[in-house]
Amino acid sequence: MASLSFVSSSHHLTLRTPPLTLRKTSSPRTSVSFSVKAQSVALSQDDLKKLAAEKAVEAIKPGMVLGLGTGSTAAFAVDQIGKLLASGQLHDIVGIPTSKRTEEQARSLGIPLVALDTHPRIDLAIDGADEVDPNLDLVKGRGGALLREKMVEAVAEKFIVVADDTKLVKGLGGSGLAMPVEVVQFCWKFNLIRLRDLFKEFGCDAKLRVGGDGEAYVTDNSNYIIDLYFKEPLKDGFAAGREIGKLEGVVEHGLFLGMATSVIIAGKNGVEVMSK
Incomplete structure (x- = not known):
């Protein structure tokens, strides 16, 4: 049996400047960020999740096959895709949902859906995460959709994860949650x-x-x-x-390991984009 052990290390969330670049490399992760302008009323956690999800959706281009994630944060991204399709700002895309819940949401928004059987190559997947460590490795599946999520996201050319800063951990399993x-x-x-x-x-x-x-x-x-x-x-x-x-x-x-190409983290002071 392989040797298994645990460790803790420090992690610091930094905030800097814009655009989201996606690439798969083995180089160390880098961080770029954009700030939320000063508000007269503090943004709620849902507001920040929505902001981060909308940032992820900016990476979508016409003609893409998309992996549509499951969960509260991913739902904001699916909503935004539906709005952009309805307004004509986005076109010629199809989605592959990672759960029955996401399938129902996408259909209600008029997002065309396909399956891995007919579209085995996915250009971009957008989903949430339950834990994110400093190497951009993840724990996912507390929403119960881990099998379909992994099947879809494992074949995605680019995989953007959207989460709030409570999901940051020093090591996977470190939250003490499931x-x-x-x-x-x-x-x-x-x-x-x-x-x-x-x-x-x-x-x-x-x-x-x-x-x-x-x-x-x-x-x-x-x-x-x-x-x-x-x-x-x-x-x-x-x-x-x-x-x-x-x-x-x-x-x-x-355990979703070595899969995320970028992670967008929403926090009280802004949104950070971490990429490999």
Whole structure:
């Protein structure tokens, strides 16, 4: 079994100047930012999420195939795409939704939709994240759409993540909130125990996700989700992901590693664009 360990490190959010450039390289991440002009009334968290989502949508060009994310922040981006299509400022695009919820939202806005079956190459995906570390690696899936999100975003040429500054962590798992693993329903308790034991030496807790009705939460693909809770952040997310993926009955995990090309972070003082 690969060696798994944890670490903490410092992270500082900086604010600077505009445009969003997207490229896939192995070079260290850089930051550029734009500031929110002084307001007589402070912007709410939703206002900032919306501002960041609209910044991400600026990267969309006519003719693109788009991955449409899931969650409260991604929903602002989908709304903006719909508005631009309706006004004629954007045209000749199609979207691939990452959940049934996003599909319903996109259809209500008149966004043309296709599937990976017919459009296996995606130009740009825009989605939120539950955690973002200094290397732009992510935890996603607390909204329950991790499998479809990963399928779509893994084949995107460019992947912009939009989040608020509460999602910044020093290391993945560092928020103490859920890191989801999607599993088949068959013998789910067996896999819950195996997942818990895999990280036992690090004090990991594992729980079956339940819905508001108290019943097991069922994903769009008819699977269950086991949420892992770490007391300290992961040092080696890649090793953790490999070990989780070896377990029979595990469908997908919420570690999105090396996938984001840019992350747009909305904070109280403005919006920062971090790119690789």
